[in-house]
Amino acid sequence: MTVKLMQGNEAIALGAIAAGCRFCAGYPITPSTEVAEVLSRELPRVGGMFIQMEDEIASMAAIIGARVGGLKSITATSGPGFSLMQENIGYAAMTEIPCVIVDVQRLGPSTGQPTSASQGDVMQARWGTHGDHPIIALSPVSVRNAFDLTVRAFDISEKFRTPVILLTDEVIGHMREPIELPDFKSVKTAGQVVLENPEDYKAFRNTASGVPPLAVFGTGYRYHITGMFHDEVGFPTQRLDEIDPWLERVNSKLEKHLDEITLFEEDYQKGAKIAILSYGASARTARHAVKQARAQGRKVNLLTLFTIWPFPEKQVEALGYCVDRIIVPEMNLGQLAFEVERIAGRKKVRHVGLANGEMVTPQMVLEKMEG
């Protein structure tokens, strides 16, 4: 494939196509609209379908309905739309239906500043929907990374029967970088799994892997899906001996497979006592700061997180052991820094953030290295 100058949102849309996504339901919202526009053009070319729904709530519902009917599906939005989608994201988590939700974060709260970036939805991605539930969120740092993480999002969404949030931001979404995409035929994602006989099928069986296979409606498996607490067959239940095993299985199914879900990059220097931990657009800031610091002769560790949720506790804990200070630049008032503090201890963590639409500068990060 040739090198093309491509926008982040376009790379996300093409990543979905490469991953086998064949349905998108969306609603226009800056700065995510290009994802829907590109998919509305590209999906019919591969036999897929796009529909612009009447609002984000309906978009999220439609992509779940489409996956139940067998089509891998995606939606894209930003802060205000992400808030609207929360109830149905919880539905996807409760019913364990795979889907990908792209949140191109913009400055909030409320209408905020549609054309400015932020990383203000970090906590919402984890806890936006009510109740205890697991979730996966990935944050790309570049246009090519956005393509790759979108493919990865579909893969782990299918593998672990969970909604996956592609938690990107206006910087990555709207920037253009020269990238070379792989041949789509070479992209591998989890396919449909082998199923039992319809008579024996239990859509929510408490399997050892923690992830029972999902049957497609209309293929001979007639079963019930509900957002109520349900037994293994799918019927609503109030029995503790059916609710407790479900809680155990679903809330630990990601924990059991963290090695496949936790994506990160360690750029460590032996003897470094300072680290910078970042993600998304702020990871670009961090990279510049590290480069400048090292050019000045300082030893600095750089931990780039691609997986934000489940929070990479193991990696952050290990980092916390070897350094005295972890600097966390992010475009919010400390949403991920809180997690770093939780794992590495408040004393070690220095948050440097802006919530006004501006990117954190390398200079701001370097200043946190002093004092």
Next chain:
Amino acid sequence: MSDVIREAHGLNEGEFLEPRDKWFEQNETLQKLRKNKKFPTIWCPGCGIGVVMGALIRAIDHLGLKNDNVALVAGIGCTARMPVYMDYNTLHTTHGRALAFATGLKIARPDMKIIAIMGDGDALAIGGNHFIHAARRNLGITALVVNNAIYGMTGGQYSPTTPLGGKATTAPYGNIEPPFPVCELAIAAGATYVARSTVFHALELDKFLTEAISKDGFSLVEAVSYCHTTYGRLNKLGTAADMMRALKDNSISKSAFDKLPEEEKIANTRIVRGMLHQNDSRCEYTSRYAQILAQVQNLDVAEARRAGGI
């Protein structure tokens, strides 16, 4: 189930008994019920939702549809508890959003018959927007709205179809909001088959459901069944049987209504039953989209979908 019956059959608390005899096996209606689901149903004694369920099963059976080809998508509420009892592909979603989920499912599986089962609050209050747009798009979905004029599951709050002046738990001094004309809204939004009946007129419901499900575009059947447990009790309307009798007395067929003089039509407060609107000339959404696929890929419609691996 009463304790007396349970004891007579030697059943423990929480256990139920399903009828399983030759009659049951040979009865086509009863065969459509899920064999692994506990009965009797969750609804109050005398609840019309059960009557609608019987009509729905008979309609699907009459059309000869394969169980695998039918999907029931429901919102939240008493009416939305219907699908779990039937042996089809059943999806119980979030409040008001059945039609949005059904939209995605229909686009993925245009070959399936999809019936969205909703109450009046579910379809017209929180779900009003999706109701309008599903009708506008003329998606091949049958909307079955059971109008019980109340929010029953939550204990009797007023809904968009509660009669003016009716009492409800959140309208203790009487409802001051004029009710929604469900069918008229659907017609205005673009639905291509709209019919209304009541649970007293169960066989008429059978007929309308059969017609509605057989249509390609967006069809609506409104089944009126005022809730005797909440609305009926708060407004002193009597037993389930009394209220069913009232549905008979307070309704009028469309053909009779059309013959009324203009002043009587305007003053009418009776439920108008009948097939109210039909338009087979509008193109259904997924078939129009299929034409786009074929056009974009320069193939015929069936080949275009196969090329996408669908």
Next chain:
Amino acid sequence: MPEAVHQTQTAAPAPGAAKKGPRGEVKIYATWCKGCRVCVEFCPPKVLSMDENENHPRLLAPEKCTACHFCDTHCPDLAIVVRKLE
């Protein structure tokens, strides 16, 4: 499995005779019945009556059944089923 509590009656009219006797056979699945009385109150020839103790209908006059199917199309629980007799 214990049998459902039910009562049935079958009667075939003598060949050539005028149609007498029930035109329908009624089965009541009492374990599904919730005692709402719709079938009892609406049955035109009054075939059914409520059994006060057991909260479900009993066949009072099964020979009067005309197989009008009002009861089984209006039972919310599908607890009463009528089969038309030839």
